[in-house]
Amino acid sequence: MADEIQEALDKIFAKDSEIYKSRGFQRRIGYGKRPAIINIDLANAWTRPGHAFSCDGMDTIIPGVQALLKAGRAKRIPVVYTTTAYNVTEGTNTDMGLWHLKIPVEILNLENKEDVAIDDRIAPEANEQVIVKKRASAFHGTYLSSFLQANGIDTVILTGVTMAGCVRHTCEDAIAEGFRPIVVRECVGDRVPGVVEWNLFDIDAKFGDVEPLESVLDYLARIDPVPLRNAP
Numbered sequence: 001m002a003d004e005i006q007e008a009l010d011k012i013f014a015k016d017s018e019i020y021k022s023r024g025f026q027r028r029i030g031y032g033k034r035p036a037i038i039n040i041d042l043a044n045a046w047t048r049p050g051h052a053f054s055c056d057g058m059d060t061i062i063p064g065v066q067a068l069l070k071a072g073r074a075k076r077i078p079v080v081y082t083t084t085a086y087n088v089t090e091g092t093n094t095d096m097g098l099w100h101l102k103i104p105v106e107i108l109n110l111e112n113k114e115d116v117a118i119d120d121r122i123a124p125e126a127n128e129q130v131i132v133k134k135r136a137s138a139f140h141g142t143y144l145s146s147f148l149q150a151n152g153i154d155t156v157i158l159t160g161v162t163m164a165g166c167v168r169h170t171c172e173d174a175i176a177e178g179f180r181p182i183v184v185r186e187c188v189g190d191r192v193p194g195v196v197e198w199n200l201f202d203i204d205a206k207f208g209d210v211e212p213l214e215s216v217l218d219y220l221a222r223i224d225p226v227p228l229r230n231a232p
Helices: 002-022 058-074 144-150 163-176 195-206 213-222
Strands: 035-040 079-084 129-133 155-161 180-189 209-211
Touching: 002 195, 035 058, 035 163, 058 079, 058 155, 058 180, 058 213, 079 144, 155 163, 163 180, 163 195, 180 195, 180 213, 195 209, 209 213
Parallel strands: 035 079, 035 155, 079 129, 155 180, 180 209
Antiparallel strands: none
């Protein structure tokens, strides 16, 4: 079934590319000089089996993110993680907004610490940011944009899940906030066959550059390390 879906998508993408290119879409935004890695919702509720939010492809995503982290940390670039979790999931005074009317975010309660904790295979280091968000985008209602600006970041390397939801919305907000979004093809996933490839195609046409892991690792190898800050 996966091969059949991919074959159908390839045909659709080929035709759609002709339309996009004829209208001036599918340009390249390119890499900047100061990147950060943003790992979106790679917490246990998404990366481990048996959860309502479990996503496919972790056999590829986790090793890919591990490689990115190693390369990025060697250059001392900022690394940011997000997880989605809520303080109050019962009664009328919740912080879930209306999202729970569509998907079961009520199970992402901060009291369920193991579910919303970052997968220990790609665990954050002590000096890395872990942002708890309430909505799909990593930017919506968080300090992410100001954090990136304060560190002189011009490029965001995006990994995580889900491609159709939180990754996509983060990518769209990133370019709106003035950052160059780079989505790492092997490091994103979703729950439904076909969703990843379609959203990668559409994002690459309109909102950011979709790049293979090898290209992103080569970019990280070529940039200058972030200078060490002097101790106070």
